[in-house]
Amino acid sequence: MLFTVLTGLITSSLLVPFGKIIKTKWSILLPFIPVILFLFYLWHVPVIANGTNVIQHLAWVPSLGVNFDFRLDGLSLLFALLITGIGTAIFFYGRSYLKGHVYFDRFFAYLLLFMSAMLGVVLANNILTLFVFWELTSISSFFLIGFNNDSKESRNSALTALSITGLGGFFLLAGLVLAGNIADTFIISELFAQHDKIVNHPLYPLIVGLVFIGAFTKSAQFPFHFWLPGAMKAPTPVSAYLHSATMVKAGIYLLARLTPALGSTELWNTTLMIVGGFTMVYAAIHSLFRTDLKGVLAYSTISALGILTFLLGIGSNEAIIAASVFILVHALYKATLFMVTGIIDHETHTRDLTKLSGLRKVLMPVFIAALLAALSSAGLPYTFGFIGKDLIYEATLHYQENWALWLTALAVITNIGLVAAGFMAGIKPFTGRLPSEFEQVHLPYKSMWIPPLILATLGLVFGIFPGIVGDYFNHQTANAIAGQETGMHLKIWHGFNTVLILSLATLAAGTVVYLLNKPSRAKLAAIERFNKISPQHIISNIANGITRFSSVYTNAIHDGYLRSYHLKIILFAELLLAYKLWLGGPIQIDFENLTPLSWYEVGIVAILIGALYIIVTTKSRLTSVVSTSVIGYCICLLFVFYSAPDLAMTQFTIDTLTTVLFVLVLYKLPPFINFVRQGILIRDAIVALGFGVIISLIALRVLYEPNTTAISDFYGENAYLLAKGKNVVNVILVDFRGMDTMFETVVLSIAALGVYSLIKLRLKSSEKE
Amino acid sequence: MKSAILQTATRYLLPILLLFSFFLLLRGHYYPGGGFVGGLVASIAFVLHSFANGTENTMKILRYKPLSLIPIGLAISAVSVTFPLLLGFPPMTGLWFEEPIPVIGMIGSALFFDLGVYLVVIGVVLTILFTIALND
Numbered sequence: 001m002l003f004t005v006l007t008g009l010i011t012s013s014l015l016v017p018f019g020k021i022i023k024t025k026w027s028i029l030l031p032f033i034p035v036i037l038f039l040f041y042l043w044h045v046p047v048i049a050n051g052t053n054v055i056q057h058l059a060w061v062p063s064l065g066v067n068f069d070f071r072l073d074g075l076s077l078l079f080a081l082l083i084t085g086i087g088t089a090i091f092f093y094g095r096s097y098l099k100g101h102v103y104f105d106r107f108f109a110y111l112l113l114f115m116s117a118m119l120g121v122v123l124a125n126n127i128l129t130l131f132v133f134w135e136l137t138s139i140s141s142f143f144l145i146g147f148n149n150d151s152k153e154s155r156n157s158a159l160t161a162l163s164i165t166g167l168g169g170f171f172l173l174a175g176l177v178l179a180g181n182i183a184d185t186f187i188i189s190e191l192f193a194q195h196d197k198i199v200n201h202p203l204y205p206l207i208v209g210l211v212f213i214g215a216f217t218k219s220a221q222f223p224f225h226f227w228l229p230g231a232m233k234a235p236t237p238v239s240a241y242l243h244s245a246t247m248v249k250a251g252i253y254l255l256a257r258l259t260p261a262l263g264s265t266e267l268w269n270t271t272l273m274i275v276g277g278f279t280m281v282y283a284a285i286h287s288l289f290r291t292d293l294k295g296v297l298a299y300s301t302i303s304a305l306g307i308l309t310f311l312l313g314i315g316s317n318e319a320i321i322a323a324s325v326f327i328l329v330h331a332l333y334k335a336t337l338f339m340v341t342g343i344i345d346h347e348t349h350t351r352d353l354t355k356l357s358g359l360r361k362v363l364m365p366v367f368i369a370a371l372l373a374a375l376s377s378a379g380l381p382y383t384f385g386f387i388g389k390d391l392i393y394e395a396t397l398h399y400q401e402n403w404a405l406w407l408t409a410l411a412v413i414t415n416i417g418l419v420a421a422g423f424m425a426g427i428k429p430f431t432g433r434l435p436s437e438f439e440q441v442h443l444p445y446k447s448m449w450i451p452p453l454i455l456a457t458l459g460l461v462f463g464i465f466p467g468i469v470g471d472y473f474n475h476q477t478a479n480a481i482a483g484q485e486t487g488m489h490l491k492i493w494h495g496f497n498t499v500l501i502l503s504l505a506t507l508a509a510g511t512v513v514y515l516l517n518k519p520s521r522a523k524l525a526a527i528e529r530f531n532k533i534s535p536q537h538i539i540s541n542i543a544n545g546i547t548r549f550s551s552v553y554t555n556a557i558h559d560g561y562l563r564s565y566h567l568k569i570i571l572f573a574e575l576l577l578a579y580k581l582w583l584g585g586p587i588q589i590d591f592e593n594l595t596p597l598s599w600y601e602v603g604i605v606a607i608l609i610g611a612l613y614i615i616v617t618t619k620s621r622l623t624s625v626v627s628t629s630v631i632g633y634c635i636c637l638l639f640v641f642y643s644a645p646d647l648a649m650t651q652f653t654i655d656t657l658t659t660v661l662f663v664l665v666l667y668k669l670p671p672f673i674n675f676v677r678q679g680i681l682i683r684d685a686i687v688a689l690g691f692g693v694i695i696s697l698i699a700l701r702v703l704y705e706p707n708t709t710a711i712s713d714f715y716g717e718n719a720y721l722l723a724k725g726k727n728v729v730n731v732i733l734v735d736f737r738g739m740d741t742m743f744e745t746v747v748l749s750i751a752a753l754g755v756y757s758l759i760k761l762r763l764k765s766s767e768k769e
Numbered sequence: 770m771k772s773a774i775l776q777t778a779t780r781y782l783l784p785i786l787l788l789f790s791f792f793l794l795l796r797g798h799y800y801p802g803g804g805f806v807g808g809l810v811a812s813i814a815f816v817l818h819s820f821a822n823g824t825e826n827t828m829k830i831l832r833y834k835p836l837s838l839i840p841i842g843l844a845i846s847a848v849s850v851t852f853p854l855l856l857g858f859p860p861m862t863g864l865w866f867e868e869p870i871p872v873i874g875m876i877g878s879a880l881f882f883d884l885g886v887y888l889v890v891i892g893v894v895l896t897i898l899f900t901i902a903l904n905d
Contacts, residue, residue: 059858645801649793653809657894660816664901724865724877725798733803734879734886741882742846745889749839752893756836759904 001056001070001123004037004080005133008116012109019105030108031091034115038084041077045473048077053189055125064128071125071189074476078327079122079246079253081473086245086335087115089451093339094237096445097346107147111241114140118246122253127176127186134172134218137250138165141242145234157230163543164217164227172214172254175207179262182207191261192483199265208267211258212275219251219305222279223535228302232294236342239294243301244334249327252308256323260483263315272313277410280306284417289527291519293341293351293425297334300377300421303414304330307392314395314407317478317486322391324477325490328469329376329388332459336373337425339452340366344429346448347441353424353519358434362441366449367430372456374426376463378419378507384463386503387490389415393499412506419510420517428519466490567684570691577694581701589700601641608634619674621666629659646729775821783830786814794887795880804883808890815895824902835899838892846885849878 011033015022022030047054058068072080094111098104117140120133139162146158180186182201183194191198198204215221220228228248232239242248255272262268280303287299304326311323343366344359345351360367376385392415396407443449462469470490478486557568581587611630618624632655639648715728715736725731733741790811797803819827828834853862865877 060854646803646806649801649806650809653806653813656813657809657816657898661898661901664898668901668904725879727797727799727801727803729801730797730803730883731879733805734798734882738850738879738882741886742850745843745846745886748893749843749889752836752839752896755897756900759900 001054001072002058002068004040004084005070005116005120005123007033007037008112008119012112012116015105015109015112019109022108023104027095027104027108030095031088033112034084034087034091037119038081038088041080041084044072044077045081048072048074048476049472051476051479055189060129066128066186067126068129069125069187070123072123073480074473074478075253075256075324075480076122077473078324078477079249080119082245082249082328082331083115083118083122086241086331086455089335089339089455090237090241092447093240093342093451094235096447097237097342098235099445103147107144107235110140110143110147111238114144114242114247118250121250125188127180127188130188131169131173131176134214134250134254135166135169137247138162138169138218141165141231141238141247144238144242145231147235147238148233151233154233157227157233161227161231164224168214168217168224171210171217175210175214178203178207178210183261188257188261191258195261195264198262204262204265205267208262208265208271211254211262212271215251215254216275216309217251218254219248219309220279220302221251221275221306221309222282223539225279225283225302226534226536226539229295229298232292232298236294236338236345239297240335240338240342243298244338245331248301248305249308249331252305252312252323252327255309255312256481259312259315259320259481263312269313269315272309272315273407274313276306276309276311276313277407278306279303280310280414281410281417282306284414284421286527287421288417288424288513288517289519289523291353291521291524293344293353293356293429294338296353296421296425297337297341300418300425301330301334303418303421304334307411307414310410311392311395312481314399316395316398317482317484318391318398319395320482321478321486321488322388322395324474324481324488325391325469326388327477328462328474329384329459332455332462333373333376333385333422336369336452336456336459337377337422339448339455340370340373341425343444343448343452346444348438353428354521355435356429356438357432358430359438359441360430361434362438363430363443363449365443365453369449369453369456370426370430372460373452374422376456376459377422377426378510379415379503380507381503382460382463382492384459384466384469386463387466387492389503389506390499393502397498408502412502412509415506416510416513419507420514423511423514424517424519427514464492466492567687570687574687574690574694577698581694581697584701587697587701588704590704593703601638604634604637619672621669621672622663625659625662625666628662629655632658646727772821779818779821783814783818786817787811790814790887794883797883798877798879804886805890807883808887809894811887811891812894812898815891816898819899819902824899828899828903831895835892835895838888839896842885842888842890842892844885845888846882849881849885852878 044054054070054072056068056070060067091108091111094107098107101107114137117133117136121130121137124130124133142158142162145161146155148154179191179198182198182203183191185191185194198207201207217224217227228243231243234242259268283299283302283306287296287303290296290299308323308326308330311319311326313319341351343363344356347363348356348359350356372383376383379385379389392411393408396411397404399407467490470488474490475486475488478488558565608631611627611634614627615624615631618627632651636648636652636655639645639651715732719725719728719731722735725735790807790809792807793802793810794804794807795802797807815827815831818830853864856864858864862878
């Protein structure tokens, strides 16, 4: 399974050097990556259908508990198939959609990165691995949403999406690590066994809260839903992929995945039902007011995600079955509708519902795909959507007696809205009279209209033969979420009962709403008047407030003078250290135990003081720099006396290079003028003396502390045994703490790049505009 | 700064210092030394050369921009960190050749890691110093 995750990552990075080639006819190779991965997972279907789980373990950073643990069960398989299957459709579609685009190669690099990250999320069986991939989906989707980077709106939407989902990611990490610490394992499948221990822990409400924030931000639940409509600025293939089937469902996946570990409590279920229930109704109603095709789809997606959250909240076996079926139902029809929207946009250059009509005359096959998808979304009998809707009503009707009616009413209202929204997106643009400006519209490439047609047809096939899905793997999805046998058997005909009546009534009511609700700008304007109290408005106000505060704060602290920064840093350090010293109580110095002074130490200190005197009194910069390096060399000598040759060598070379650097810079500076006043001199002297005194006191204090040598003993004993080195300092640098060194070299490199670009790439005054 | 003595001296000092820096790098695992200090000594060798002969001439000897040493060094370090993964060990596992190599001694992944550090340090120091020196 690791290879399926790595394939995308490796190909993605290969597109950097080979981008030019992939822009030519060789781009046909790209869709075969998801095809191969899809076949790989299809091949696993029989294995998973038997109820076995495939597990893979590869050590990554075992000392921190971070490992490549992968696990394929019914839930992961459903998502893996969606990611690679819909991915295949999107890759074929996107290849034609973006044909000839300047950043064609970049687009697919991001898309591959996203696909791998998403696979990583659904396959990960380790909390920390899951988090790494989770963040990777946020980052890659940032690039995809902001793909049209010359548009300001696009960039802003990308930033909003990243801030919301990225922030959620942090909360998620905190929640997961807490849960992991309580259960004493970071392996997700092992968390399930610890369910009771976690649920009864006093920190359980906190864990649930943190995990929910992570899941709700990702899956666009109220009040974090607003990044999703904004993300519609992305090219349509991206919306079809990320915002219908994959990324936004990551939150749902997470909730489903963790249900056996954290779920089945009142807190868990009630919160999910309230948030999901509110989101689904709110977004379903909102979708009716949109005039932008993608706006309609965005809100109906939020509503569908609400339904899934709501179902997971109900938590009964029936609700979980409904959720696992609805994930697939929704992915199939929503991806189709998005792709259809993309075709319409691509061919007519508008997505405005008030302008589009009659397109069936010019885009017949596209209309068939859209119609099938719209009907599935409406839940017409013999479509897959019908089965999904039935299961939802069954779940709500069989809830506790006194609440069943209310829940069912909520579900019905939501579904009426979704029926109408589906018709608006899938039927409205194609019916009516064809305006003259669209008469020249023609069918796009086959690779653009065949993928949505296939997905829509699948919706019909699964609707007529639901057993294909239900008996082969989807029952294992439900079992994985519930953590027990759910006994799913999908049938078309359940007999003439309440559920069927509700289903047909929803369909009829939805059709009526669709016929009565004519999308218009006036309605859109009417609903936009409420923007002032929308979560988006409130959160962006908070964000602006923070920005303002930080600029005020920054301006107050940063005056642009190096000397003032030095003063502030040293003063702060002094206060901190002095406070710590004061806490430690009085200092006793045992002069008996100090090593006696030798004449050469006295000599070195005399030179030190002499150099110091020169620095303070000299009028020449060069002299003071040279004197500073004299001090450095003296300290080197002290290191040598106390047998720290590594330190002495490094200090010596660093001092030499620093002096050279100083001289180079001084050479460019204007002549030295003494601005100094008496008052400033005294202030600086006090600060400097204070710092010296505090550091000396600390040094003496350290002597007084009991001698702890556990760490140095460990390194001393193990340097040769574990790392085959005799020089402990170097072994620590390259082996024990090698990662630190690695990152330090990266930091050094960044510093060098910074200097280089600041000086070399300085804009000429003519270019500054 | 034109000084015939210094110019002649650096002609011999540059290779000797570079050799010394490499020596420091190799012995680092057993005696005082290592990639970091080795890299610093090598940089000092080039800086000395640039003092005597002018930075342009030192850049000519280097042929490539010192900036290009940074990615090479980082790549060598990164490979030495991730290479054990391919053999099924966790990253940063110390891998060693069975037999010592003549003159150099035991060779392990730590040496390659240190070599990366060595190159990055030369790249960083020379990039910073030469960019400032050549800036007008």
